[in-house]
Amino acid sequence: MSSEHQKKAVAIRYNPDIYDAPTITAKGAGAVAERIMERAREHGVPVQKDKSLVEVLAALDLNTQIPPELYQVVAEILAMVYKMEKKTEGSI
Secondary structure (H helix, E strand, C coil), rough: CCCCHEEEEEECCCCCCCCCCCEEEEEECCCCHHHHHHHHHHHHCCCCHHHHHHHHHHHHCCCCCCCCCHHHHHHHHHHHHHHHHHHHHHHH
């Protein structure tokens, strides 16, 4: 399979006590991407599929905070994740 058709994944973490912005914590393609997504599922971390965003985030170095241009789109994803977590907590 060509590299442009391989599944890609990027993991971000946001801890406002440590960083000013979400930070790239893992990224990869193919088997590495599968492992990132598997680990997310194992730990109950929601997976958001956005091919364009993954391409942009994958170009950043590990442990790099996302640039201000991406704040809005990443904030929307994080808001969705927080809403999902609240729904899950409420159903337990």
